[in-house]
Amino acid sequence: MNERYGGDYYSNNTTLQEMLVYPFSTAPADFVTSYKTYTKKDNDGLNRVVVVKPPNIEIETGQEFPKTDSQFFGNHSVDMKCLCGEGFVLLQKQAVDNQGYPLSAMVEDFSIIRIRKGDALTIPPYYYIRFVNIKGKTNYFTIEDDSLGKVTDDNLFILPDVSTYELLNLQGFAYDVVKGVDGNPALKKNMFYREIKEKFLGGLSSFPTE
Numbered sequence: 001m002n003e004r005y006g007g008d009y010y011s012n013n014t015t016l017q018e019m020l021v022y023p024f025s026t027a028p029a030d031f032v033t034s035y036k037t038y039t040k041k042d043n044d045g046l047n048r049v050v051v052v053k054p055p056n057i058e059i060e061t062g063q064e065f066p067k068t069d070s071q072f073f074g075n076h077s078v079d080m081k082c083l084c085g086e087g088f089v090l091l092q093k094q095a096v097d098n099q100g101y102p103l104s105a106m107v108e109d110f111s112i113i114r115i116r117k118g119d120a121l122t123i124p125p126y127y128y129i130r131f132v133n134i135k136g137k138t139n140y141f142t143i144e145d146d147s148l149g150k151v152t153d154d155n156l157f158i159l160p161d162v163s164t165y166e167l168l169n170l171q172g173f174a175y176d177v178v179k180g181v182d183g184n185p186a187l188k189k190n191m192f193y194r195e196i197k198e199k200f201l202g203g204l205s206s207f208p209t210e
Helices: 165-172
Strands: 008-009 035-042 047-051 078-084 087-098 102-116 120-123 128-135 141-145 175-179 185-189 197-201 206-207
Touching: 047 206, 087 120, 087 175, 087 206, 102 175, 128 141
Parallel strands: 102 197, 185 206
Antiparallel strands: 008 035, 035 047, 047 141, 078 120, 078 141, 087 102, 087 128, 175 185
16 A cells, blocks of 8 residues: 555556657666556556656756656546646647548647646547656656546557557657756757647747757
8 A cells, every 4th residue: 555645556567768859978777767657556446657757867958858758548538637746748639631640740739738746637639648857856756647447458549550659759749848048947849840730838948959
């Protein structure tokens, strides 16, 4: 029994590598394991818990903060809440052509939302998401969601081009969260994308692209 959050936690024992668009030249090995997922069992059933580790090194100007890979829940909306810490949730919806195939270099909508302990958020259907930890060494950005009770291999709606998921992990989202020149989080535009139709940048400043 976990006394902080309640319920029993079962680690999925998944080691997932950091998806850095602007990788460190000499990053410690520990940094590439930026998050871990758990299964929480309580009276409400099974929920998923994601813990994004804080950086174990000093983030330099222009470098990315620890983040998860892209996650996708198909045609399901997912409710989530922040259990601990503080960070950003990145949401991205790919544009599609007349036949419903995703256009890899075009984004229908991009949003970045800052959440803290106690905040709740609903992820709409067809959005890819990513969590980013932007605080110091004691900030374990922890999010719980109800995706385990909604999404299964049988009911997950996959877009016609199922490679989109892997593509977003390789090419990144439309914007990446980096340390700005003033020391605060800033957004660096990913030049792979030719068009972003709608965007909400949360008041963050822009970091110059190379």
